[in-house]
Amino acid sequence: MKFLVCISNVPDTTTKITFTPDNKEFNKAGVQFVINPWDEYALTRAIELKEAQGSGTVTVLNVGEADTEPNIRKALAIGADDAIRVNAYPKDAFFVAQQIASIAKDGGYDVILMGKESIDYNGFQVHGMVGELLGIPTVAPAMKLDMSGNTATLEREIEGGKEIVEVNTPFVASCQQPMCEPRIPNMRGIMTARTKPLKVVEPTGDASRTQVTEYQLPPKKQGVKLIPAESAGDLIKLLRNEAKVI
Amino acid sequence: MSVLVVVECDKGEVKKSSLEVASYGSQVAQLLGTTATAVAVGEASEASLAQLGEQGISKVLYDAEPRLKDFVNGAYTKLIAAAAQQEDAKVLVLANSNIGASVGSRLAVRLQASLATNVVELPKNDGGQFTVKRGAFSGKAFAEVVLTGDRKIIAVKKNSIEAQHEAGKTATVESFSAQLSDADFADAPKQVVLQDQAGGILLPEADKVVSGGRGMKGPENWHLIEDLAKALGAATACSKPVSDVDWRPHHEHVGQTGITVSPNLYIACGISGAIQHLAGVNSSKVIVVINKDPEAPFFKAADYGIVGDVFDVLPKLTQAVKELN
Secondary structure (H helix, E strand, C coil): CEEEEECCEEECCCCCCCECCCCCCECCCCCCEEECHHHHHHHHHHHHHHHHHCCCEEEEEEEECHHHHHHHHHHHHHCCCEEEEEECCCCCHHHHHHHHHHHHHHHCCCEEEEECCCCCCCCCCHHHHHHHHHCCCEEEEEEEEEEECCEEEEEEEECCEEEEEEEECCEEEEECCCCCCCCCCCHHHHHHHCCCCEEEECCCCCCCCEEEEEEECCCCCCCCEECCHHHCHHHHHHHHHCCCCC | CEEEEEEEEEEEEECHHHHHHHHHHHHHHHHHCCCEEEEEEEEECHHHHHHHHHHCCCEEEECCCHHHCCCCHHHHHHHHHHHHHHCCEEEEEEECCHHHHHHHHHHHHHCCEEEEEEECCCCEEECCEEEEEEEECCCCEEEEEEECCCEEEEEECCCCCCCCCCCCCCCEEEECCCCCCHHHHCCCEEEEEECCCHHHCCHHHCCEEEEECHHHCCHHHCHHHHHHHHHHCCEEEECHHHHHCCCCCHHHEECCCCECCCCCEEEEECCCCCHHHHHHHCCCCEEEEEECCCCCHHHHHCCEEEECCHHHHHHHHHHHHHHHC
């Protein structure tokens, strides 16, 4: 079975977010980039399923410029077999989805996995767009994924519960916890990753449908009002009479 | 031309987040000089749909097909796309929920529309440029985004705008069919498992949340969180370390890689306030932090704070709420 795992290159979760002086771009200076944490669930689960099946391949796909390659290598070190980088700045979700759909179609992948969303843009859009472009089902967000032959059983989170869904390959799933325990690279993985194939391809078209004109930081808090622990009950009065939230 | 609003229903009622979406949609319609129609999904009742008039909706389309009671991505997408065609909708508005994002992303391709999720304000329409403000970087920032497509789809973040209530106004409810076939139900659920929620308040829909961290010392102490939540009519939540060690189920995990909440009131008990946790809660209107460590970083992000032992403070708060009521 051929798995395609789509990963994004995002600022580390501890990053303090700042922007360029014109507020038009994220300020990358001094920022450590990582594999998007949600995508790690997709990657590890694909590797686990491949191992369970005893055959197949896991291909990692990233739409990004050359500076994403260290994290693509990291994904190879974790256990993917090969990688494809679409050499383009990921302009928006629709642009990225078209690249993924084009590669998925040409490569004949059975299962296309990705994280629920990226922690930088937080679109939660690419999964559905890829499914629609390919005319195949999308299950999002998936908390569990098992395969039996060509049939997958997934748990899809809905507000207030979950749905147990069965779909046949090919399909798209966007992954989240508690799907698996994301793996970290071991020394052998790091060594073999260096020689695994990483193919760079040029993008298909340049269509996008959104354009970010400005970033803003949230307004700062006024400062905390402390209430002595002995008179904790006064907090409740403040919440009613001052903050008016209860 | 019109605005089409997608309302999610559950057990015969329109979800609170969808009332907000309906209000948002009718305000967009006013901005564009047109009317707002709704299409309902899930288990709805005619009475609750008619009541969407209070949010400025003139007409509600509803397909009573029984298989549409549960979420099915394929079928919902086709139904909403058919409604959008019939109503010549130029703008679609949905909730930024799992359902809304699943369906919205497919619709964006099918209807060749621009899609913005996680939207927190009404759009601006200046000189033909349609701009929305959306949350980005996991709640650490906002982005102004121009939707360049002819059609636009907007997924509105919960609790970002207040639902209007114009008492006495009703919407007409029309039955609607999208000629769905079995193929549209390929991802229909075999089974639906509902969470057992304390007090029946779902975290994503809650406007008050009481949340616990490692400072609670163990799952056996969670009754202190639950008691306060029950007295306040709040949902319960937790930090990542707590769900990682299975003290609480993962769907209660609030933070950068869990769920993002934006309630009116968020009470954090024994949570230090790691940057990843703050990302999931910092759009809450009022944040209360209870922690015995005065240096806990969460106090910097809080509106009110108590430096003290949660085991001593929580029962006092619960008692004070009961006395207030």
